Amino acid sequence: MPEYKAPQREMKFVLNEVFDVEQHYQQLPGFEEATADVVEAIIDEGAKFSERVIGPLNQSGDQQGCHFENGVVTTPDGFKAAYEQYVEAGWPSLPHKPEWGGQGLPESLGIVINEMIGTANWSWSMYPGLSHGAMATIEEHGTDEQKQTYLTKLISGEWTGTMCLTESHCGTDLGMLRTRAEANDDGSYSLTGTKIFISAGEHDMAGNIVHIVLARLPDAPEGTKGISLFIVPKFLPDADGNVAERNGVACGSIEHKMGIHGNATCVINFDGAKGFLIGPPNRGLNCMFTFMNVARIGTAIQGLAHAELGFQGSLAYAKDRLQMRSLSGDKNPEGPADPIIVHPEVRKMLLTQKAIAEGGRALCYYTAMLVDSASHATNEDERKDADTLLALLTPIAKAFLTELGFEAANHGLQVFGGHGYIAEWGMEQNVRDSRISMLYEGTTQIQALDLLGRKVLMTQGESLRKFTKIIHKFCKEESGNKALKPFLKPLAEMNKEWGNLTMKIGMKAMKNRDEVGAASVDYLMYSGYVTLAYLWARMAKTAQEKLDNGTDEADFYKAKLSTARFYYERMLPRTRTLVETMSSGADNLMELDAELFSF
Numbered sequence: 001m002p003e004y005k006a007p008q009r010e011m012k013f014v015l016n017e018v019f020d021v022e023q024h025y026q027q028l029p030g031f032e033e034a035t036a037d038v039v040e041a042i043i044d045e046g047a048k049f050s051e052r053v054i055g056p057l058n059q060s061g062d063q064q065g066c067h068f069e070n071g072v073v074t075t076p077d078g079f080k081a082a083y084e085q086y087v088e089a090g091w092p093s094l095p096h097k098p099e100w101g102g103q104g105l106p107e108s109l110g111i112v113i114n115e116m117i118g119t120a121n122w123s124w125s126m127y128p129g130l131s132h133g134a135m136a137t138i139e140e141h142g143t144d145e146q147k148q149t150y151l152t153k154l155i156s157g158e159w160t161g162t163m164c165l166t167e168s169h170c171g172t173d174l175g176m177l178r179t180r181a182e183a184n185d186d187g188s189y190s191l192t193g194t195k196i197f198i199s200a201g202e203h204d205m206a207g208n209i210v211h212i213v214l215a216r217l218p219d220a221p222e223g224t225k226g227i228s229l230f231i232v233p234k235f236l237p238d239a240d241g242n243v244a245e246r247n248g249v250a251c252g253s254i255e256h257k258m259g260i261h262g263n264a265t266c267v268i269n270f271d272g273a274k275g276f277l278i279g280p281p282n283r284g285l286n287c288m289f290t291f292m293n294v295a296r297i298g299t300a301i302q303g304l305a306h307a308e309l310g311f312q313g314s315l316a317y318a319k320d321r322l323q324m325r326s327l328s329g330d331k332n333p334e335g336p337a338d339p340i341i342v343h344p345e346v347r348k349m350l351l352t353q354k355a356i357a358e359g360g361r362a363l364c365y366y367t368a369m370l371v372d373s374a375s376h377a378t379n380e381d382e383r384k385d386a387d388t389l390l391a392l393l394t395p396i397a398k399a400f401l402t403e404l405g406f407e408a409a410n411h412g413l414q415v416f417g418g419h420g421y422i423a424e425w426g427m428e429q430n431v432r433d434s435r436i437s438m439l440y441e442g443t444t445q446i447q448a449l450d451l452l453g454r455k456v457l458m459t460q461g462e463s464l465r466k467f468t469k470i471i472h473k474f475c476k477e478e479s480g481n482k483a484l485k486p487f488l489k490p491l492a493e494m495n496k497e498w499g500n501l502t503m504k505i506g507m508k509a510m511k512n513r514d515e516v517g518a519a520s521v522d523y524l525m526y527s528g529y530v531t532l533a534y535l536w537a538r539m540a541k542t543a544q545e546k547l548d549n550g551t552d553e554a555d556f557y558k559a560k561l562s563t564a565r566f567y568y569e570r571m572l573p574r575t576r577t578l579v580e581t582m583s584s585g586a587d588n589l590m591e592l593d594a595e596l597f598s599f
Helices: 008-018 021-026 036-064 079-088 107-120 122-141 144-156 284-320 344-376 380-415 417-421 427-438 444-459 462-477 482-511 514-549 554-571 574-583
Strands: 067-069 072-074 160-164 180-183 189-199 209-215 228-233 235-237 243-246 249-254 265-278
Touching: 008 021, 008 036, 008 107, 008 344, 008 514, 008 554, 021 036, 021 344, 036 079, 036 107, 036 122, 036 427, 067 249, 072 249, 079 122, 107 122, 107 284, 107 344, 122 144, 122 160, 122 209, 122 228, 122 265, 122 284, 144 209, 144 228, 160 189, 160 284, 189 209, 189 228, 209 265, 209 284, 228 235, 228 284, 284 344, 284 380, 284 427, 344 380, 344 514, 344 554, 380 417, 380 427, 380 444, 380 462, 380 514, 417 427, 444 462, 444 482, 444 514, 462 482, 462 514, 482 514, 482 554, 482 574, 514 554, 514 574
Parallel strands: 160 209
Antiparallel strands: 067 072, 180 189, 189 265, 209 228, 228 265, 235 243, 249 265
């Protein structure tokens, strides 16, 4: 198994040099304490926890898995003790409001910590990770009493949270859900139904589990307009907020899965369970989107995590493994063969992983900083702009980075050759663990429909124009920078093309709405490649400036420029195929009658 090492230099390059995160924090009220020294210390401690505490549990947790017996889930050895250290160090409270026990630090700093923890051990990270969405939902929509009872315990880490959406007969189509909620005389509700695929839905790591549950009231309208949202704890709290009697919530089973074996994916049965309404009746789906958006950015981090872990493992192996001689002459004349890193195709796989991980990190941090601005900027227009950009970039980050993260994980296995297929090296686990990221929190296909249909076409392109203007401004401001010309020219051309493609698809969709579905995934992937091109151009600009001004880290910045060139010359051309496929229309997908699909 690769021994994870937090890439602190890479992280600080993006935070400090590309995005100037200290100035970003100082401009937002409430984040004044997030100084450079504080950020440095937090990242350093997060790296230690990730590398020393949970990283070593990654492979053993996969091999041991979770144990289920009589409704009780036992997590792998070491998981509970690691969680106790996590809570004791105050990590759960990092980005939450002080009035509810949080430290009041920026959400974007929390994302940085999530990257390290998730890369070190994704299965473990999901136990506290699901709690963040529960916290965000209660903080945004809960009553003061609910916040005092549940939010404070979630923020401290004493309790954990989940999101309970999916039912066996409906996944994404939540309008079909059957879980019902009936009013009790005391103002609470009685919930009955079954939810499936509930990550961290039952475990032994915390004293209570707070389920955020979608259910339907008796008089609710049909479809998604008739869904309400409820807090349903595993144990009901007493008058002092402490764990008391067991609620009517039970784990019926845990899934036998392809990957993330260290995390329990549960069937949760609600049998007259007492729940408490969050937000207005029949507006639960609107409230749940608070949870889902947090979870989608977290899943984008997963794509980055598997790319980074695969890269670290395969890079070390490629430098050490001797196989064949270089086609251009011996590179290791004293040995029986050359290290495989000398071979162009191995280089291509490694550089692809590197470009995905480093570009993905920039995209995740960029979206996280938009979360900061959307919630804390003093200027209302600035908040709205950040929220609009976040709405556009969230489905791109979630779907594009998980697709590329899976690609990078597969490259990691491939670099190892046959050894990559063997469990002891950890590469096959990384592939297995990464596969779910393209499915949960909305599949790639659902994210693509959300992006093209809801976020772009339904807003008449407003959100897209806001982002393409940012790219246009960057290209215009740097137009005199000769060193950036190889990046600026294709970026400017594709930025313009992005708008033209959107218009063409929109015009076709006015005649046939299937055109949106037919183009959506290719459109999203195209959008992702252009977005990463913008971020790589910004990183190249920073690296070139450092070299021009003189630096004792010249090799680091030269590597940045080389990787940027690789991305532009080897990965960005994938957009040419995507243009052709998304423009080909719906007919080639829909003309074959369903009855003629046969085998």
